[in-house]
Amino acid sequence: MLTKGELDRVTVVLVAARNPLNIGAAARAMSNFGFLRLCVVNRYEVAFREARSAVGAPELLQNAEECASVAEAIGDCSLVVGTTAVGSRQVEHPVHRLEAGAQLISEHAAGGGRTALLFGSEKRGLSNDDLSYCQWLMRIPTRAEHISMNLGQAVAVCLYELIRSEGSSVVAGALAQATTVELERLEGALLGALHASGYIKPGTEAATEEKARRLIRRMQLDSADAEIWTGMLAKMQLKPRRKS
């Protein structure tokens, strides 16, 4: 995972993209994940600066560097990585799966090095000449039956892999889990309601208590929901339905 300072050491280089909407979409994904250095090798003179697909990232697109060649685009980068959909054509390069390739880029950035991450054109990907600048290639693990991704989606997936982390699970909005006291109160209310309703037959008390305890634990309730349940069950205890 790249730290905030390291994000700036990765330049996304779009080589010969033809559709300005794809360039804009790439810029949006870059901005989503905090990568702000975009270089467009604009072989087809695409008017991309105003692409409306760069929702939330018009400045990034305005500030993008425009280069005449891959050589110019990768100027200050000590690692040059090409992205590819397929492994068979590029026999001259090692091809890493995205998961492993992103790890190598992270290590390079952690050591202070700059990386250029090259994406080719929508139809043909990177040319052999473009590939000759790359130390190695990175492949998104698409399935063999449908390997070719949309350019904007491919950029999004690669950059996500660079910022993903195995960090903490719950990030926001979770209420506190119910405490043991709250769960026991709920359990009491449930058993009371079960008794009152005639659910518990003589001789089955112990088995039903255990069943109820397990049931409640499996629900993984938060405090608020445990209270709601307790209130509902307490009500049922007071007014049991008549058995027919």
Next chain:
Amino acid sequence: MLTKGELDRVTVVLVAARNPLNIGAAARAMSNFGFLRLCVVNRYEVAFREARSAVGAPELLQNAEECASVAEAIGDCSLVVGTTAVGSRQVEHPVHRLEAGAQLISEHAAGGGRTALLFGSEKRGLSNDDLSYCQWLMRIPTRAEHISMNLGQAVAVCLYELIRSEGSSVVAGALAQATTVELERLEGALLGALHASGYIKPGTEAATEEKARRLIRRMQLDSADAEIWTGMLAKMQLKPRRKS
């Protein structure tokens, strides 16, 4: 990581999407990663079946289920997960980062359970009513300054996380690393060329030899490239440039 059989236990549910191109892009990403079950809760009667953005996935789009409500869409799923850009509004749900949420979905699938993965509309995301069907929410870790992703890109990133694996690094196309014998041959050729060129001054032989050996090891050459280098250097050895 989901296995091939488990992919079929995840249904992507697009709720109230307005742009058919986004629905098509979602279908393309699904097909790229091997998820074939799409359900469209089509609140705005969008004509999405022929969306040209579903490159390589027209059948998936043709076969998509069309539902009138979220309740109908999630019918056979025992886990319902909503995607969200933000954690603050959804105080009633735990919000997991994508990395952790995907792990939970994988475990559910491994146990034979079906999951519905809900994506909301482009502008507003999932409504409170939609969210009420969800057990928990999942958030792509976009940066706070720009949280909102394009729908097709969000689908691609979520599905990628579900199929990513920490597996083997080099997947294809890598040639065999050069053997020690090949590297020693190269080293000999390099030293020969350095001698012939006058690079090596009397008394510096040992230091230069060590320098050359380290230099060559750092290059991590494969067999073919080592041979090319050896051939080039052997040539230089035969015809040194005259020093001025």
